Amino acid sequence: MFSHSAIPPTFRPSSLGALGLDSTSNPVVSLNEFTYRKRAEIYGEKEPAEYVYRVISGAVRSYKLLSDGRRQIGAFHLKNDIFGLENGDEHRFTAEAIVDTTVRLIKRQSLEMVAERDSMVARNLLTMTTSNLQHAEDHMLLLGRKNSLERVAAFLLEMDKRLTATGIIALPMSRRDIADYLGLTLETVSRVLSRLQGLGTLGFVGTTQRQILLLDRDRLASLDLQN
Numbered sequence: 364m365f366s367h368s369a370i371p372p373t374f375r376p377s378s379l380g381a382l383g384l385d386s387t388s389n390p391v392v393s394l395n396e397f398t399y400r401k402r403a404e405i406y407g408e409k410e411p412a413e414y415v416y417r418v419i420s421g422a423v424r425s426y427k428l429l430s431d432g433r434r435q436i437g438a439f440h441l442k443n444d445i446f447g448l449e450n451g452d453e454h455r456f457t458a459e460a461i462v463d464t465t466v467r468l469i470k471r472q473s474l475e476m477v478a479e480r481d482s483m484v485a486r487n488l489l490t491m492t493t494s495n496l497q498h499a500e501d502h503m504l505l506l507g508r509k510n511s512l513e514r515v516a517a518f519l520l521e522m523d524k525r526l527t528a529t530g531i532i533a534l535p536m537s538r539r540d541i542a543d544y545l546g547l548t549l550e551t552v553s554r555v556l557s558r559l560q561g562l563g564t565l566g567f568v569g570t571t572q573r574q575i576l577l578l579d580r581d582r583l584a585s586l587d588l589q590n
Contacts, residue, residue, distance in 0.1 A: 394467060394468065394469055395467070395468045396419065396465055396466070396467050396468070397465070397466055397468065398463065398464070398465045399421075399460040399463070399464050399465075399466070400460065400463055401460055401461070401462050401463055401464075402459060402460065402461075403459065403460050404457060404458070404459050405423060405447075405458040405459060405460060405464075405466065406447065406454050406457070406458050407454065407457050408427060408428075408453075408454055408455065408456055408457045409453050409454065410453065410454050411452060411453060411454075412447065412449040412451070412452060412453055412454050412471060413470065413471055413472070414447060414468045414469065414470060414471055415445060415446075415447050415448050415468070415469050415471050415474055416440075416445065416446050416447040416458075416466045416467070416468055416469075417443065417444070417445050417446075417466060417467045417469075418440050418441060418442050418443060418444050418446070418464065418465075418466055419442070419465040419466060419467055420442060420464065420465045421442070421460060421461070421462050421463055421464025421465060421466075421535070422439060422440065422441050422442075422460075422461040422462055422464060422535035422536065423439070423440040423444075423446060423458050423459065423460055423461060423464055423466070424436050424438070424439055424440075424458070424459055424461050424536065424540060424544075425437050425438050425440065425446065425456040425457065425458045425459075426456055426457055426459070426543065427455075427456055427457070428457075433543075434543045435543060435546070436540060436543045436544040437456050437499070437502065437544075438456075438498060438502070439461075439536060439540075439544065440458075441525055441526065441535075445491055446458065448471075448488070448491055448492065448495065450492075461535050461536050461540065462535050474488070505517055505545070506545075506546045509587075511545075511547055511551050511552075511555055512555055512558070512586055513586060513587050514545040514546070514547060515541075515545065515547075515552060515555040515556065515559070516559075516583050516584075516586040516587040517587040518541060518544065518545055519532070519559075519565070519575065519577065519583060520580075520583060520584060520587055522534065522575075523577055523580070527577075530576060530577075531568055531574050531575065531576050532574070532575040532576075532577065533573065533574050534573040534574070534575065535573075537573075538552050538553060538556075556572075559583070562579075562582070563578055563579060564577070564578060564579045564582050564583050564586075565577050565578055565579075565583070566578055
């Protein structure tokens with residue numbers, strides 16, 4: 364399911380990054396890297412939240428399965444993103460690799476112990492928690508108040524900020540993933556993307572249509588009423 368490599372310690376941490384989320388070595392906390400194959404589960408809902416994770420390469424989706432079998436994706440975690448930081452003792456979502464993905468793990472208990480002694484680490488933890496809360500609030504608003512066109516526009520603008528390289532958004536997730544994130548059907552997502560292409564707002568690169576070129580960001584932003 365995964366391969367494991369330990370990371371040797373060399374210096375004293377002075378920030379959250381130095382605790383291993385931005386570094387490959389640390390003398391206080393135990394750091395490990397795991398590589399998960401595509402669709403492999405990283406952790407499950409209601410499992411003990413013992414670790415905090417950072418994406419080194421690849422991409423991760425966190426989701427809940429509803430009682431009727433539908434899936435609601437809560438977030439996509441991309442390169443350098445930190446995830447798995449919970450307020451309680453259990454994970455609220457299941458986390459799964461979208462593609463072959465490598466993550467770095469840090470013991471949550473160790474992180475909290477260092478945060479008690481290091482104000483910078485404590486501030487960074489608070490910043491991460493606040494950022495996660497803001498994302499959850501934005502996502503709730505998107506699901507509750509925006510129509511399908513506004514939702515897809517908001518998603519593309521989010522991915523434009525997080526993924527664009529050389530002017531192209533290279534999406535690791537499928538349209539099914541996008542639909543489950545936006546609370547739409549697969550057909551609706553495809554229809555809206557085709558409409559945006561027809562309006563000259565975006566274009567597709569390659570045959571998979573996962574590489575998107577935004578041709579008119581201002582027009583796309585105007586379609587997202589909250590942007």
